[in-house]
Amino acid sequence: MSTSGISTTINAPSRYVKAARHPGMAMWLTHRVTGVLILLFLLAHLVDFTNLAFNPNMTVKELSSLFLGIPNFVLNGLFLAVVLFHGFNGMRVIAIDLFPSLSRHHKAVIWLTVAVSLVSIVVAEMIMMQFVYSIAASAGVPPF
Numbered sequence: 001m002s003t004s005g006i007s008t009t010i011n012a013p014s015r016y017v018k019a020a021r022h023p024g025m026a027m028w029l030t031h032r033v034t035g036v037l038i039l040l041f042l043l044a045h046l047v048d049f050t051n052l053a054f055n056p057n058m059t060v061k062e063l064s065s066l067f068l069g070i071p072n073f074v075l076n077g078l079f080l081a082v083v084l085f086h087g088f089n090g091m092r093v094i095a096i097d098l099f100p101s102l103s104r105h106h107k108a109v110i111w112l113t114v115a116v117s118l119v120s121i122v123v124a125e126m127i128m129m130q131f132v133y134s135i136a137a138s139a140g141v142p143p144f
Contacts, residue, residue, distance in 0.1 A: 023110045034086040085117045
């Protein structure tokens with residue numbers, strides 16, 4: 001009696017699993033995710049500013065309480081980080097498209113992109129904190 005069933009076991013990971021572990025694939029995925037996050041954040045701001053357009057009698061203190069709270073500050077900080085990372089990752093993609101010889105050093109270019117992104121995020125967050133404090137001082141409200 002012969003069994004003619006397919007019973008092969010695959011011990012090696014498939015090419016898709018190997019590709020998912022590649023840093024280039026992770027950067028591709030983060031580029032897509034950050035793009036969607038930027039779109040969602042801009043949509044939320046569109047709703048906020050539309051609400052303000054239909055309520056023109058808001059005072060400076062009411063307006064500053066909307067935009068100077070801790071949750072808004074955290075969200076704006078995360079948005080700034082997402083935009084900077086998305087931008088630097090996009091420049092990495094453009095550089096590799098323009099200079100195909102860079103693809104031989106793909107992992108080094110990825111780590112350079114992450115390092116430049118992190119440094120620029122830290123600097124931009126410090127500048128943003130100074131800006132928030134100056135706006136809060138001019139409005140006469142505490143920033144947090």
